[in-house]
Amino acid sequence: MTAPDDGRFRELIDYKEDVFRVCLGFSRNVADAEDLCQDAFLKAFARAGDLRQPGSLRIWLLRIARTTCLDHSRRMRRNPIDLADVVPDTAADPRTPEIVSEVNESFRRLKEAVQSLPRKQREVFVLREYGGLSYEDLARVLKLRPGTVMSRLNRARRAITAAMKEE
Amino acid sequence: MNENDTGKPLLDMLEKVRLMIQLETEDGLRRFRAGNFESRLQAAGRIRPEGTKFAPSLFRRAWIPIFGLAVGAIVIISAVLWVSRAKSQFPAANLGTIDAALNNLPGFRTLSLSDQMETSANEDLSPSTAANMSRALTSATRSAAAWQETSAPPAGKLVPRYSLEQKMKILFGDKTLEQALSLFKDKFKEV
Numbered sequence: 001m002t003a004p005d006d007g008r009f010r011e012l013i014d015y016k017e018d019v020f021r022v023c024l025g026f027s028r029n030v031a032d033a034e035d036l037c038q039d040a041f042l043k044a045f046a047r048a049g050d051l052r053q054p055g056s057l058r059i060w061l062l063r064i065a066r067t068t069c070l071d072h073s074r075r076m077r078r079n080p081i082d083l084a085d086v087v088p089d090t091a092a093d094p095r096t097p098e099i100v101s102e103v104n105e106s107f108r109r110l111k112e113a114v115q116s117l118p119r120k121q122r123e124v125f126v127l128r129e130y131g132g133l134s135y136e137d138l139a140r141v142l143k144l145r146p147g148t149v150m151s152r153l154n155r156a157r158r159a160i161t162a163a164m165k166e167e
Numbered sequence: 168m169n170e171n172d173t174g175k176p177l178l179d180m181l182e183k184v185r186l187m188i189q190l191e192t193e194d195g196l197r198r199f200r201a202g203n204f205e206s207r208l209q210a211a212g213r214i215r216p217e218g219t220k221f222a223p224s225l226f227r228r229a230w231i232p233i234f235g236l237a238v239g240a241i242v243i244i245s246a247v248l249w250v251s252r253a254k255s256q257f258p259a260a261n262l263g264t265i266d267a268a269l270n271n272l273p274g275f276r277t278l279s280l281s282d283q284m285e286t287s288a289n290e291d292l293s294p295s296t297a298a299n300m301s302r303a304l305t306s307a308t309r310s311a312a313a314w315q316e317t318s319a320p321p322a323g324k325l326v327p328r329y330s331l332e333q334k335m336k337i338l339f340g341d342k343t344l345e346q347a348l349s350l351f352k353d354k355f356k357e358v
Contacts, residue, residue, distance in 0.1 A: 024195045110187050129188050161180040
């Protein structure tokens with residue numbers, strides 16, 4: 001296996017933020033997301049020769065990112081981390097300690113709700129809401145029919161909002 | 168959650184969720200951009216000279232020997248079970264049983280008796296006398312055997328069944344077939 005040439009490397013790197021967003025959605029914090037993003041790119045470089053349709057580079061890359069993140073999720077399920085680490089810095093901005101506390105609590109609930117989704121719903125939700133993929137791209141990444149994607153996404157959204165309301 | 172619950176509260180909550188995700192993503196991207204991802208990636212690629220292969224996990228490294236041991240154990244256990252089962256189904260041939268069965272055959276009983284007589288007679292008599300006696304006994308034995316073969320078994324008495332091995336022992340071990348062929352040999356010559 002050979003590393004991709006400079007042109008292909010640049011082409012892949014252009015999608016680094018898309019990959020990072022997906023990794024952030026699957027993981028629990030920025031540091032993990034960066035590591036996952038790096039792993040996904042290294043895997044992609046290793047398999048660059050396998051890419052049959054250069055036009056679908058982004059979809060191919062996001063598919064690798066998804067697989068990498070799911071593998072990571074499986075490992076983390078056996079070794080869970082404290083969800084207190086997941087609150088973004090922006091939430092800590094602020095005006096009063098009460099607001100900070102409330103915002104932090106909301107982020108924690110959101111993370112818990114996403115993590116508690118069934119895998120199939122979670123991956124659709126993360127790819128859509130964090131990765132910003134269109135329905136068509138979601139269907140291509142997950143190799144599903146668009147109807148299936150929409151139905152899973154709908155169920156995931158309902159579950160997330162229900163979990164957020166209950167708390 | 169009710170399936171029909173698609174009203175404003177749900178949409179509001181969904182919007183709130185989207186806003187939170189947007190905040191989280193923006194914060195993450197800000198930090199991601201601050202780090203030099205490309206140089207970090209290239210360094211990681213250099214650290215792994217074969218480019219990009221990851222060190223296999225412990226399970227991946229160990230699965231081949233584990234799999235080999237498992238297959239070996241299964242093969243050995245299967246072989247042991249098969250041999251023990253075969254032994255129970257096909258017990259070792261008991262020559263004593265075969266011998267007893269052969270001795271119970273009327274024709275062979277006579278044959279073995281004639282063999283004994285022939286042997287004892289040959290020890291005391293001259294060669295010509297012994298040969299004459301032997302011919303006479305053989306003839307008598309053949310007559311008795313032929314008579315018993317043609318006569319039907321008595322009602323209510325079980326006809327003994329022999330395995331192929333027993334039959335072969337009877338035919339070849341006691342030279343019966345050879346004797347029968349030698350009888351026909353001279354007649355074929357005459358024809």
